Structures are given as C-alpha cells and as structure tokens.
Amino acid sequence: MSASYREALRAALLYLLLSVVWMQLSGYLLNSFFDSSAELLRWQLINGYAWMTVSAGLIFIARARLLRCLGIGARLRERSEDRERLRQAAAVFDCTREGVLVTNGEGLIVHVNRAFMEITGYQSEEVLGQRPSLFKSGRHLKGFYQAMFETLDSRGEWSGEIWNRRKSGEIYPQWQTIRVIHDDLGRHSHYVAVFSDISAIKNSEHKLMHLAHHDALTDLPNRLLFTDRAEQALASAQVHKRGCALLLIDLDHFKMINDGLGHTIGDQLLKAVAERLKAMFGAGITLARLGGDEFAVLAESCPHLVQAAALARRIIDGLKEPFPIDGHQLFINTSIGISLFPSDALSxxxxxxNADSALFKAKSGGRNGYALYTEELTAHAQQRVEISFELRNALDQQQLRVYYQPVHDLKTSRLIGVEALVRWEHPQRGLVSPAEFIPIAERTGLIAEIDAWVMQQACRQMCQWQQAGKVLSFVAVNVSSRLFARRELYQQVAQVLRETGLAPACLELEVTESAVMEDPEVALEQMHRLRELGVRLAIDDFGTGYSSLLRLKRLPVQKLKIDQGFVAGLPWDEDDAAIVRVIIALAQSMGMQVHAEGIEQVEQAAFLLEQGSHLGQGYWFGRPVPAGQLDWLRAPVITQSLA
Incomplete structure (x- = not known):
C-alpha cells in the first residue's frame, strides 16, 4: 500500500471519528444547558452550520488525497507497462539473427546486439563510442556514401547491398537497412542500422554462375562461355590488328572406349585429356569442352597459318602418350579442324x-591429323546440308535406285552372283554419286533405313530372276554399322525373307571390318543369329580396320572381301601384293572364300587367281547397272585374255 493511499485513508477515518464525537457532544449540550425551545433552536442552527463547514473541509481534504492517490497509481501502472514493453523489445533486439547497430545524432555507436557481435567479430565494448566507418571495406567510392546519406535525409530510410569488413579483416557482403529516429522536436536523434550477412547467397550465385558457364566433368569453359570469350578476343584482335586461330579437337574412335570399357572409364579419360591439354597451354589460349569428346582451343595471338598448324601438331603429339586409367593403358588419336581470323571468318x-568444316575434312582424310578451312569446304558444307534435306525425301519420292554389279568366279569367269548398290536419281541433278550422299546418310542416320530398303529390293529382284530362270548363287547387300548395331536386324532380315520368299542361302550380308570391331561381342552374337537364320556373311573392306585375329576366327563368316585399295596396285606394287597374299593365305587357313573387288585390269585378275582368290568384281567384269541391263554372258577367261 502506497503512502498517498494510506494518507487518504487516515483523512477519511478522522472525518468519521470527529462526526461521532460531535454528535455525542451535541446531545450532551442539548440536555444540559438549554431549557427553552428558542435557545435550543438557535444552538441547533449554529451547530449545523459549524458541522457543515467542518465536514466540507474534511471531505475536501480526503477527496484531494484520494484523487492524488489514484493519479499516482495510474502513472505507476503506465510505467510498469513501459518497463514490460522495454523488456520485450530488448529480448527481440538481442535475439534477432540480424545485426543491429544504433548511433546517436553525432554518429557515435551507442548500442549493438548479439547478432552484430557474431557477424562482425567485434565485442560491444570495442565499438561503443566508435563511428561505423570502422567497418568500411574500401570497395565503395566516396560517392556511394554521399548518395546513401542524401537518401536518408530525404526519405528517412535507405536499403541496399554494402560490403563491410569483419574484425578478422575479411570483406563480406551485407544487405542493410538504415532508418532515422526523430525526437519530439523533429530533430535526428538516432540512426538504426539492421543488416544480414549475405555471403552464403553470394557464394551460391557464384557457384550457379560457374555451373552455367563451365563443363561439369572437366571444369573447363563450356560452349556458352567459350563463344563469349571468343567474341571478346576477336573484338580485341580487330582493334589491335592481330590474328587469331580456333582449333576444334575431336577424339578419334572415343565411342569404342565408352562401349568397350564403360562410360566411367570414358569420363576419366576425358578428364585426363582435359588436364593434359591444360598443361600444354599458357596465357593467351582458351581451352573449352564443347560437349562429348569435342574440345576447342582459341589462340588469341596467332597471326600466321604456320603457327596454327604447329599448335595442332603439338596437340596431336601430346595426346599420343598413353593414359593410365584404372589399370588400363589407353591410347587416343586426335583430329583437328583449324579456322583463322580474319582470313576465314569475322565472328x-x-x-x-568453319573449324567444324575443317574437322570434317580431317576425319574424312583418315583421322589422326589436322585440316585447314577453305572456301571450298564452305561450299561443300552447304551442299551437304542441302543433300541431307533432300535425301530425307528421296525414299518417299522413290528417287533411290538399286544397281547390280556382277561377281564372277575367277577360275571359270562364270557370273555367280551380284552385289546390290544404291544409287540416287535426283530429279534435277541426275544420278548422284554414292561417294557424295552415302557419308551424309551415315552422319544423319538415314543409312540404316536406306540399307533396309536396298535389302528388300534386292531380295525381291533375286526372286524375279529365279522365276525367270536366271541362275545366281547369291545377291550381296551392304549392312552399315548403324543397321548392324540394331538388335532387331535379325527380325528385319527374317521379315524381308518371309515377305519376298527368297531362300536365306541366296542372301549375303556384307559387314565392314570396322563395324564388327566397334563392339565385337555384340557383333558375334548378331552374326550367330543371322547364321542360324541361314544367310551368308562376309567381311567387307578387309584389311582397312583393326581386326583381332582371335576375334576373327570366332566370327561365323564364309567370305573375306579384299578392299579395292589393295587391289589397285597389283601386281606391280610389292606392298599391295604382300598384303593380298597374306589375306588370301589367312582366309584359306580359316576355310573362307576370298572375294576381291575393284578389279579393273586383267593383270590384277590373273594375280588374284594365281594366289588363290575365288571371286572377283570390278570394271573389268562389269560396272554396276540396273537389273534389266545386267550382262548374263560369261566374262572372258583370264588366261585367254592374257594370251
């Protein structure tokens, strides 16, 4: 109970006590001193007035005391509520995860919270009385702070990103909000800054930016970043009048490593190649991985063609050393296309x-080398695009034709079979050479569809010849690597034979040596299934691939075809003659027939017959022709022709 309340209570009790005493005294006086009624009446009047005066005074005193007591209680309750609100605000101020800094009107720090100390590394006693300039990073110019205070003066608040320094010296980013506090007179009394550490956000943004512009496997720049850097380099080269070179690098036969050893080994090889390439180059050269097994190199100061060629040769030689990966010694060759700025391109x-066009030329020329871009390559590339587009419609519009080249028995010169070859009869360009559209069909994937169509047409034609009494042992059809790699090839061949009614033994499928070696185990399985079907199998272009004799002896093939590249030099080229002898001896030892293609002279046919080759085809026997123009007459006997 407060002192004021007790004082008011005492005043009220005194008033009651005086009232009782006065009543008692009045009664006694009335009974003792007044005999007449007139005197009694006067006394009562005087007594009443006196008592009223005393009562009014006492009531006034008690009321004043009571009102003063009630006012003090209200103020005390208000002060108590203020103290509670201050305790709550202090708890929030101290527990918030954002750093809080308060300065007075003169800019001196008067208060900081716990989060401030955790973020900055400073304790409160180290910063109180200091100015916030203590935390400057030095990354902002003077104009930055001037603009900040101008905004504070005009709007009373500023928000933005700012870089400050921790006690350790580390510079870090903050998102900060500063507000101005005014006193009752409207003057700036305090400044309150609330900030959060956004280092984690900045790091995440940096990582995302890095991932968007770099290859995840090798950490090299990707195509997007490489193109951007190339544009900047070309712009700089144009200003300073210097040349640049772009080299497009492709790893030869990388698919064989992926298919044979698995993608994990393939990825490790790509990383090892990237590391070796990085070790080759210094400043002024940008290396990137564009995708798959394709890399790009930009030499920013390469004014001469000779320098670009020397760089390409250094890359080719540098990648020839084996890569030891997971217990394997892996070897890889490289093809490179070169394009120069400004002679070949300006963007x-x-x-x-243009470098891609040159790379195509390098790969077409036998791989493991480099090629330079020329205007002729550009025209050739444009022509390839046009042919690719038109070739897609050639099948539907029945523009493809099947020509047949005779195959003769070298000993008797008798026509024994034919090879089905596709031709394209273009409505405007006429007969398009297979050398022009077959590589494009292989690159676009159309070759598998074309091969299937040729197989069906050849089987149907073979049945027509048989019905007409024409005797042939077989019709040979080429099977591309794309079609051969399809597991449904067995069903496709079986369906064609079923639809046409041709006996399986009359169909011979020719598979290139390289197609077999791409995945030997799958090839072996595929060939056994086809042999079970009853068709004949032959290895085409033998001697041009990477055959393993151990695998070759397991293949269920009946024939080896000697590539025309070895036949062309016969019988005068000693190297070609030696190779042909070895192939014939190998085939005979394994019980296979030998079939030579590309025979254009009787001397070549005579040499092959002498060495034991069984079959031959080429211009000396007959060119590929439509079915109706095939010459069924016996070719001249070789010995008689020589005589």
Whole structure:
C-alpha cells in the first residue's frame, strides 16, 4: 500500500471519528444547558452550520488525497507497462539473427546486439563510442556514401547491398537497412542500422554462375562461355590488328572406349585429356569442352597459318602418350579442324562453323591429323546440308535406285552372283554419286533405313530372276554399322525373307571390318543369329580396320572381301601384293572364300587367281547397272585374255 493511499485513508477515518464525537457532544449540550425551545433552536442552527463547514473541509481534504492517490497509481501502472514493453523489445533486439547497430545524432555507436557481435567479430565494448566507418571495406567510392546519406535525409530510410569488413579483416557482403529516429522536436536523434550477412547467397550465385558457364566433368569453359570469350578476343584482335586461330579437337574412335570399357572409364579419360591439354597451354589460349569428346582451343595471338598448324601438331603429339586409367593403358588419336581470323571468318559463330568444316575434312582424310578451312569446304558444307534435306525425301519420292554389279568366279569367269548398290536419281541433278550422299546418310542416320530398303529390293529382284530362270548363287547387300548395331536386324532380315520368299542361302550380308570391331561381342552374337537364320556373311573392306585375329576366327563368316585399295596396285606394287597374299593365305587357313573387288585390269585378275582368290568384281567384269541391263554372258577367261 502506497503512502498517498494510506494518507487518504487516515483523512477519511478522522472525518468519521470527529462526526461521532460531535454528535455525542451535541446531545450532551442539548440536555444540559438549554431549557427553552428558542435557545435550543438557535444552538441547533449554529451547530449545523459549524458541522457543515467542518465536514466540507474534511471531505475536501480526503477527496484531494484520494484523487492524488489514484493519479499516482495510474502513472505507476503506465510505467510498469513501459518497463514490460522495454523488456520485450530488448529480448527481440538481442535475439534477432540480424545485426543491429544504433548511433546517436553525432554518429557515435551507442548500442549493438548479439547478432552484430557474431557477424562482425567485434565485442560491444570495442565499438561503443566508435563511428561505423570502422567497418568500411574500401570497395565503395566516396560517392556511394554521399548518395546513401542524401537518401536518408530525404526519405528517412535507405536499403541496399554494402560490403563491410569483419574484425578478422575479411570483406563480406551485407544487405542493410538504415532508418532515422526523430525526437519530439523533429530533430535526428538516432540512426538504426539492421543488416544480414549475405555471403552464403553470394557464394551460391557464384557457384550457379560457374555451373552455367563451365563443363561439369572437366571444369573447363563450356560452349556458352567459350563463344563469349571468343567474341571478346576477336573484338580485341580487330582493334589491335592481330590474328587469331580456333582449333576444334575431336577424339578419334572415343565411342569404342565408352562401349568397350564403360562410360566411367570414358569420363576419366576425358578428364585426363582435359588436364593434359591444360598443361600444354599458357596465357593467351582458351581451352573449352564443347560437349562429348569435342574440345576447342582459341589462340588469341596467332597471326600466321604456320603457327596454327604447329599448335595442332603439338596437340596431336601430346595426346599420343598413353593414359593410365584404372589399370588400363589407353591410347587416343586426335583430329583437328583449324579456322583463322580474319582470313576465314569475322565472328565467333562463323569461326566455329568453319573449324567444324575443317574437322570434317580431317576425319574424312583418315583421322589422326589436322585440316585447314577453305572456301571450298564452305561450299561443300552447304551442299551437304542441302543433300541431307533432300535425301530425307528421296525414299518417299522413290528417287533411290538399286544397281547390280556382277561377281564372277575367277577360275571359270562364270557370273555367280551380284552385289546390290544404291544409287540416287535426283530429279534435277541426275544420278548422284554414292561417294557424295552415302557419308551424309551415315552422319544423319538415314543409312540404316536406306540399307533396309536396298535389302528388300534386292531380295525381291533375286526372286524375279529365279522365276525367270536366271541362275545366281547369291545377291550381296551392304549392312552399315548403324543397321548392324540394331538388335532387331535379325527380325528385319527374317521379315524381308518371309515377305519376298527368297531362300536365306541366296542372301549375303556384307559387314565392314570396322563395324564388327566397334563392339565385337555384340557383333558375334548378331552374326550367330543371322547364321542360324541361314544367310551368308562376309567381311567387307578387309584389311582397312583393326581386326583381332582371335576375334576373327570366332566370327561365323564364309567370305573375306579384299578392299579395292589393295587391289589397285597389283601386281606391280610389292606392298599391295604382300598384303593380298597374306589375306588370301589367312582366309584359306580359316576355310573362307576370298572375294576381291575393284578389279579393273586383267593383270590384277590373273594375280588374284594365281594366289588363290575365288571371286572377283570390278570394271573389268562389269560396272554396276540396273537389273534389266545386267550382262548374263560369261566374262572372258583370264588366261585367254592374257594370251
């Protein structure tokens, strides 16, 4: 109970006590001193007035005391509520995860919270009385802070990203909000800054930016970043009048490693190649992985063609050393296409496109080398695009034709079979050479569809010849690597034989040596299934691939075809003659027939017959012709022709 309340209570009790005493005294006086009624009446009047005066005074005193007591209680309750709100605000101030800093009107720090100390590393006693300039990073110019205070003066608040320094010296980013506090007179009394550490957000943004512009496997720049850097390099080269070179690198036969050893080994090889390439180059050269097994190199100061060629040769030689990966010694060859700025192209996109054309030339020329871009390559590339587009419609519009080249028994010169060869009869360009459209069909994937169509047409034609009494032992059909790699080839061949009614033994499928060696185990399984079906199998272009004799002896093939590249030099080229002898001896030892193609002279046929080759085809026997123009007459006997 407060002192004021007790004082008011005492005043009220005194008033009651005086009232009782006065009543008692009045009664006694009335009974003792007044005999007449007139005197009694006067006394009562005087007594009443006196008592009223005393009562009014006492009531006034008690009321004043009571009102003063009630006012003090209200103020005390208000103060108590204020103290509670301050305790709550202090708890929030101290527990919030954002750092809080309060300065007075003069800019001196008067308060900081716990989060401030955790973020900055400073204790409160180290910063109180200091100015916030203590935390400057040095990354912002003077104008930055001037603009901040101008905004505070005009709007009373500023928000933005700012870089400050921790006690350790580390510079870090903050998102900060500063507000101005005014006193009752409207003057700036305090400044309150609330900030959060956004280092984690900045790091995440940096990582995302890095991932968007770098290859995840090798950590090299990707195509997007490489193109951007190339554009900047070309712009700088144009200003400073210097040349640049772009080299497009492709790993030869990388698919064989992926298929044979698995993608894990393939990925490790790509990383090892990237590391070796990085070790080759210094400043001024940008290396990137564009995708798959394709890399790109931009030499920013390469004014001469000779320098670009020397760089390409250094890359080819540098990658020839084996790569020890997971217990394997892996060897890889490289093809490189080169395009130069400004002689070949003036933009990064055009430079890449021209280098790709040169790379195609390098791979077509036998791989493991480099090629330079020329205008002729551009025209050739444009022509390839046009042919690719038109070839897609050739099948539907029945523009493809099947020609048949005779195959003769070298000993008797008798026509024994034919090879089915596809031709394209273009409505405007006439007969398009297979050398022009077959590589494009292989690159676009159309070759598998074309091969299937040729097989069906050849089987149907073979049945027509048989019905007409024409005797042939077989019709040979080429099977591309794409079609051969399809597991449904067995069903496809079986369906064609079933639809046409041709006996399986009359169909011979020719598979290139390289197609078999791409995945030997799958090839072995595929060939056994086809042999079970009853068709004949032959290895085409033998001697040009990477055959393993151990695998070759397991293949269920009946024939080896000697590539025309070895036949062309016979019988005068000693190397060709030696190779042909070895192939014939190998086939005979394994119980296979030998079939030579590309025979154009009787001397070549005579040499092959002498060495034991069984079958032959080529211009000396007959060119590929439509079915109706095939010459069924016996070819001249070789010995008689020589005589």
């Amino acid at each position: 990064a996109e055009q430079l890449l496109r």
